[in-house]
Amino acid sequence: MKSSLYPRKLALAALLLAAVLFLSGCNLIVKDPAVDAKQVIITINGENVTKEEFVRNYNNTYERKMQEQQIYQQYGLPTQPIKPEQVMEETYTSTIKDKVLHQQAHTLGLDEMTQEETAQITKQAEDNFQNIKDQVKQYYFADTKLEGDALEEEIIKKAKELGYDLDTFKQSATEGKLHEKLHAYAGNDIKVTEEDIQAKFDEKVEKAKEDYASNPASFGTALTSGQTTYYTPAGYRAVRQILVKLSDEDQEAIKGLEAEIAPLKTALDTAIADITRLETVMKSEEELEETDQAFKTEQLAALSEDEAKQFLELLKKETLSDEEGQAFAALKTKLAPYAKLPEAQAAYDAKLEELTALQDKAFAAIQEKTDEIYAKVTAQDADFDALIKEYNEDLGQPDTGYPVHESTTSFVQAFKEGAMALKKAGDISQPIKTNYGYHILRYTTDYEEGPAKLEDVKETIEKEIFSAKQDEKYQELETKWLTEAEVTRYPERMKD
Numbered sequence: 001m002k003s004s005l006y007p008r009k010l011a012l013a014a015l016l017l018a019a020v021l022f023l024s025g026c027n028l029i030v031k032d033p034a035v036d037a038k039q040v041i042i043t044i045n046g047e048n049v050t051k052e053e054f055v056r057n058y059n060n061t062y063e064r065k066m067q068e069q070q071i072y073q074q075y076g077l078p079t080q081p082i083k084p085e086q087v088m089e090e091t092y093t094s095t096i097k098d099k100v101l102h103q104q105a106h107t108l109g110l111d112e113m114t115q116e117e118t119a120q121i122t123k124q125a126e127d128n129f130q131n132i133k134d135q136v137k138q139y140y141f142a143d144t145k146l147e148g149d150a151l152e153e154e155i156i157k158k159a160k161e162l163g164y165d166l167d168t169f170k171q172s173a174t175e176g177k178l179h180e181k182l183h184a185y186a187g188n189d190i191k192v193t194e195e196d197i198q199a200k201f202d203e204k205v206e207k208a209k210e211d212y213a214s215n216p217a218s219f220g221t222a223l224t225s226g227q228t229t230y231y232t233p234a235g236y237r238a239v240r241q242i243l244v245k246l247s248d249e250d251q252e253a254i255k256g257l258e259a260e261i262a263p264l265k266t267a268l269d270t271a272i273a274d275i276t277r278l279e280t281v282m283k284s285e286e287e288l289e290e291t292d293q294a295f296k297t298e299q300l301a302a303l304s305e306d307e308a309k310q311f312l313e314l315l316k317k318e319t320l321s322d323e324e325g326q327a328f329a330a331l332k333t334k335l336a337p338y339a340k341l342p343e344a345q346a347a348y349d350a351k352l353e354e355l356t357a358l359q360d361k362a363f364a365a366i367q368e369k370t371d372e373i374y375a376k377v378t379a380q381d382a383d384f385d386a387l388i389k390e391y392n393e394d395l396g397q398p399d400t401g402y403p404v405h406e407s408t409t410s411f412v413q414a415f416k417e418g419a420m421a422l423k424k425a426g427d428i429s430q431p432i433k434t435n436y437g438y439h440i441l442r443y444t445t446d447y448e449e450g451p452a453k454l455e456d457v458k459e460t461i462e463k464e465i466f467s468a469k470q471d472e473k474y475q476e477l478e479t480k481w482l483t484e485a486e487v488t489r490y491p492e493r494m495k496d
Contacts, residue, residue: 042092043488044099051493058091059163092489098175100485101182101478110181113174121177125169132164186474192465198454200461204230205451217407224403224410228460229452233405236447239419240401242377242387243394244370245437250362254435257355264351268344274299274337282312302334311335363433370431370438377428377440384428384442393437401444415439 037052065087069079105111113121136159137151146154159165208231212219216233223229246254281288281296288296300308314320314328332338373391377384388397404411404419411419418432422443431438 039490039493041490041493042095042099043486044096045103045486047099047103049095049099054091054095054494057095058087061091061094062087088494096485096487097478097482100481102175102178104477104481105178105182108182108185110185111178113177117177121170121173124173124176125166128169128173129159129164129166132159132162136162182477183470183474186477187466187470190466190469190473192462192469196465197458197461200465201230201454201457204457204461209233209451215407216405217409220403220405220408221410224398228457230457231451232447232449234449235407236403236405237419237422237425238401238444238447239404239422240384240388240442240444241394241397242373242384242392242440243397243437244366244373244391244431244440245393246362246366246435250358250365251435253358254355254362257351257358258435261348261351261355264344264348267340268348271337271341271344275341278335278337279315282315299335299337302336303331307331307334363438366437370440374431374440377442403447412436415441419443 037050039051040048041051041054042049062082062084065082069082072079102111133152133155136155140158141151141155144151144154156165208219208229212231212233216235219229219231219233219236245251277292277295278299281292284292300311303311310327311331314324314331317324320328373387376382377387402411402419404416406420408416412434414432414434418429418439419441422429422441425443425445427443429439429441431440433439
């Protein structure tokens with residue numbers, strides 16, 4: 001994970017001020033900093049944690065909380081004030097836990113790193129530190145005339161002022177590796193039996209069958225995203241395609257016009273909906289809800305009382321004479337929904353005509369190529385798979401094809417309808433238009449309904465069971481080690 005300079009830069013002054021005020025207790029007595037830093041704040045199984053180390057941990061905890069607050073604020077989420085006493089307690093807890101785990105790692109011989117592990121730690125630390133140096137250079141030395149070693153020296157110096165250096169990253173990477181090895185140690189004696197695997201498999205099959213019964217589309221989503229599937233619902237077929245793409249320029253132009261037509265369609269739909277709503281509330285014999293009454297009053301404000309009565313009478317008639325029709329049309333022109341409709345319809349129709357013309361031109365440009373490919377795929381003894389390799393422009397198509405079902409929502413409607421219209425395996429569709437281009441589909445095969453084969457998913461299940469048992473065992477060991485640890489705190493030394 002890359003380290004970010006920005007939150008630390010923003011929070012540094014605040015967290016240091018909070019730490020100084022809280023940890024000093026606002027005591028103005030002059031102390032020797034070197035001696036004070038060596039005071040023991042916690043003793044853990046005979047190992048001392050000095051004030052210097054504890055304050056560093058406290059600052060890290062405080063900073064993490066400030067970063068969390070900034071993330072919450074970015075997403076508009078409420079934040080709680082950071083309480084120094086809470087930070088203090090969390091620092092005690094995390095410091096004790098880290099020390100106990102490190103001691104156990106040493107006792108078990110896990111802190112002896114192999115050459116490969118040392119290399120991994122070094123690389124991780126160097127990569128993270130380089131990321132920080134790049135950010136420091138960008139923010140503090142963008143206009144500098146320094147270069148080479150002189151610039152590098154100043155960047156490292158500034159990074160250290162901000163609390164970052166290579167040794168800190170090496171320590172963090174080493175701690176991460178120790179925890180990783182402790183976790184691995186927890187799995188040493190774990191066994192996964194055939195009975196465990198069978199029970200978990202049966203459980204997953206039943207759960208998948210239940211889920212897909214209510215939402216069969218989720219099977220296709222799981223399959224295309226590479227998830228392990230344990231049950232196949234009925235009605236799925238595999239479909240492969242040859243896509244002849246529209247040019248990038250035409251696709252972008254079409255998207256642009258579609259973006260322009262969207263608000264016009266919304267305006268048209270709104271006008272139609274307002275007309276429907278007005279006519280519904282006008283005809284209603286029941287007492288209207290407050291919002292509907294307000295809407296009715298607002299819309300009829302343009303009519304006199306007599307005109308409103310006439311409008312209602314004409315609205316309720318099934319047939320109108322020519323004279324009544326003219327009167328009704330005249331009244332409509334005074335009402336906003338009816339007045340807006342012609343303008344909204346005209347604007348939408350004009351843009352739709354423009355879009356249709358562009359689409360026709362775009363498809364005409366690939367028509368000849370599509371016709372040539374279609375002739376080849378429908379020729380006797382045609383090898384569709386070979387023609388896919390030669391002509392298909394859909395680079396993301398799975399080798400097994402796309403799973404399609406009547407409930408599928410992950411494909412454009414024309415693609416799904418074309419795929420499901422094919423009658424039997426081996427059938428090939430006419431070229432189908434979508435905003436991507438022409439799709440020539442082949443119904444490859446049906447997915448067989450029923451549970452997955454145990455041998456196909458056995459390894460996945462075994463790993464999952466092992467991981468769960470390992471996590472459980474690790475938590476047991478961690479709790480045991482912490483419970484058995486001899487810990488003495490000296491909180492008063494944080495305030496003297």
